[in-house]
Amino acid sequence: MASLIRPNRRTILKGAAASTLVLAAPPVLGQAKFKVAGLHASPVENAWNSRLHGAMVEAASDGAIEYVFSEGVAATDYGRAAREYAESGVDLIVGEAYAVEREIREIAGDYPDVAFLMGSSGQPSGDNFGTFGTWNHEGAYLAGMLAGKMSETGKFGAVGAIPIPEVNLLINGFRAGVDAVRPDAEHLIGFIGTFFDPPKAREAGLAQIDAGADILFGERIGTADAAKERGIKAIGSLIDYTPRYPETVFANAMWYFRPLLDAAIADKQAGGPNANDYTPFCLMKEGGNDIVFSEGMVPADAIPAMEEARAAIKAGELEVPVDMSEPT
């Protein structure tokens, strides 16, 4: 794997990683392997990017795809890198359109044979530009149901980056879950105004604990550090934070990118079009999000109701509200 960890912001990693993955995967005879390029605006250990990256690395080791990627690609460089991948003959480019919504759509128009699957606040366009939102609000709802039974003060904190729709959706999902089991709950909110400042997220978490919160929902990494310091419990989002904070994070609202990736690959292989909104594949019934929690850290009487709701969501009987309004 050493060859996977070499690029800097301008280096496009192609041959080395690809050949490693090809060697590791069982050969498919008589058929060129489906090629996917990951174009990450942030380092791949950023929680969100790690979900995309992890799913694509996994797909590559399954032998389903050939995967190449670039990380830390600045917005000013994003279009150039996308063109370079498109020229190199990849079948699908996965990335994030947020900072380059207009430019990346123009580029997609120039390469009709390449499919795009982009995290975006906009709509699909053309024949080949598909979008997705990050929805793990159902997992957050279920974590909220557990949290509602665990708090002594009845105050619940949440630290978020910036109130964009997907962040709001997540925090509102958590609150809805808390309110479902604890109607008198009081909610606190803190936005840190940036996506990457763990020390600041920690300070925001401490401020909420000082204001009486005894459960923190950490949309941002750093929040759980505040909880750990003060000996209260916290919830993680997107990835499983429990190994990092074993005494503190009792539940995580997981997000899984693989169903979205597989759907986009299937569409491309079927001849398109790929201009779809892939967000519905984030839903729990598709395997796109879920809760993981530590049973030992949660009161036993909180679990049955949560598991019931979980089954109902999977069966399509319970719909967690999609509320994108800014939490206050």
Add this chain to the structure above:
Amino acid sequence: MTDLIDILFTVGLWSSVLRIATPLIFGTLGALLCERAGVLNLGIEGIMTFGAMAGWLAVFMGADLWTGILVAALTGAAFGLVHAALTVTLGLSQHVTGLGITLLASSLSYYIFRLAVDVQGTPPTIEPFAPLSVPGLSDLPLIGPALFTQTAPTYLAIALAGVLAYVLFRTPLGLAVRMTGENPHAAEAQGLNPIHIRYGAVIAGSALMAMGGAFLTLAAFNSFFPTMIQGRGWVCIALVVFSTWRPGRALFGALLFALFDAYQLRLQTVFGSAVPYQLFLMLPYILSIVALVVMSRRARVPQALMKPYRRGER
């Protein structure tokens, strides 16, 4: 409204102030030292990033925490040497060189981090500095737990403000540094070497900046993110002007900025529903600008700041 006042009397607020201020104190003192000798160092943002990475990586590789701080300081000094070579010896534009150093240092820290640490879901952690209670003082009501249960680098930062003030204003060395920043020709006439003095000030100042970065990964948090400095370096550059190039006021300015920041984080929890959060986020910056306007009326900029010194040239 009483909530507004009540927050000011909480322990949490004041201990938060010191934590937020610590990297700013290091950075501001470092930038101040460079500028006192006549060199603007806009490499600060990148040097802080590199210090955060280098200090963290040293500890991750098995060094103890203080060695980590030392490693950060040494790497900062190395970047200071580059900056000095370009701006003092070659006399290049200090603005352009500084921004170049920032780009170089932040990209290089990302690159080295990526080579050294395997990709994971979240970056690996180290065991950071634990809060240190000062015996006797930490039991005082309100100010005890707030001021005297901080991590060791915070005490170091505050002490350094005193040391720097003493050196600059009470020692021949400090006089030489200040004179070089005001009039290097006069310094030369006194038998001093302005080139060496500027080198020394930039190298030492850059080391301080890197220590500020290392605080973020060794005390405030326990992992490194390539983008985690988040403009703190630029805040330090503004704080130097706010301080009117005096270490004591630099300490005060950093604490004031941190107070606004810690205060707004708490206001969000109280008034979150009534006022858009963006107003709170703006607060430290707006209040800093206001304070800057008030303070800088009497500011006396080192006269030779940003002017390269060339021997024998008028």
